[in-house]
Amino acid sequence: MKTMKAVVFKRKDHVAVEEVPKPTPRAGEAVIRITTTTICGTDVHIVRGEYPVKPGLVLGHEPVGVIEELGAGLDDTYAVGQRVIVGAITPCGQCFYCLNGAHSQCGGALGGWRFGNTINGAWAEYLLVPDARANLAPIPPELTDEEVMLCPDIFSTGLSGAESGNIKVGDSVAVFAQVRSGCAPRSGRS
Ligand SMILES: [Zn+2]
Numbered sequence: 274m275k276t277m278k279a280v281v282f283k284r285k286d287h288v289a290v291e292e293v294p295k296p297t298p299r300a301g302e303a304v305i306r307i308t309t310t311t312i313c314g315t316d317v318h319i320v321r322g323e324y325p326v327k328p329g330l331v332l333g334h335e336p337v338g339v340i341e342e343l344g345a346g347l348d349d350t351y352a353v354g355q356r357v358i359v360g361a362i363t364p365c366g367q368c369f370y371c372l373n374g375a376h377s378q379c380g381g382a383l384g385g386w387r388f389g390n391t392i393n394g395a396w397a398e399y400l401l402v403p404d405a406r407a408n409l410a411p412i413p414p415e416l417t418d419e420e421v422m423l424c425p426d427i428f429s430t431g432l433s434g435a436e437s438g439n440i441k442v443g444d445s446v447a448v449f450a451q452v453r454s455g456c457a458p459r460s461g462r463s
């Protein structure tokens with residue numbers, strides 16, 4: 274079995290770099306070789322034990338990388354070696370919620386956030402992407418990986434909030450912020 278290095282949640286206040294199985298894609302899935310990623314405020318809550326995840330889970334939900342392997346049914350759209358980001362939210366794209374535009378609620382309330390929450394995340398050498406057709410976004414050649422690193426969640430969460438609030442360019446708005454909340458899932462995004 275091939276293995277890879279990953280940051281694993283062990284218990285409250287304890288993560289560890291461990292050797293874990295390298296994922297293999299099934300039909301409709303992709304494996305991404307992570308080139309860069311970052312830490313979200315939500316990860317801090319997880320490590321502090323304020324948001325429960327299972328011990329043994331690989332954390333991280335800000336994936337930037339290169340397609341390493343494609344499962345069946347994807348090579349008409351994507352290619353091995355292609356640079357991509359993957360959203361922190363990985364909706365199926367086909368359920369009632371997705372088809373009504375509520376991707377963060379895929380499959381049920383707050384069900385869209387999976388990486389580093391209910392499935393292994395991006396703090397690893399490789400990442401298995403479910404429903405790849407709904408979740409891979411090619412990186413334009415003129416942008417570096419570092420320049421798009423905040424797009425999978427931190428930037429897109431704010432943009433999504435502005436869209437949900439129907440805020441338009443030029444509007445005046447008041448922002449009510451919580452000091453420690455990061456982008457906690459209560460907002461509907463991770
Ligand atoms: Zn869905």
Ligand SMILES: [Zn+2]
Pocket residue numbers: 313314315316334361426427456463
């Ligand atoms: Zn996040």
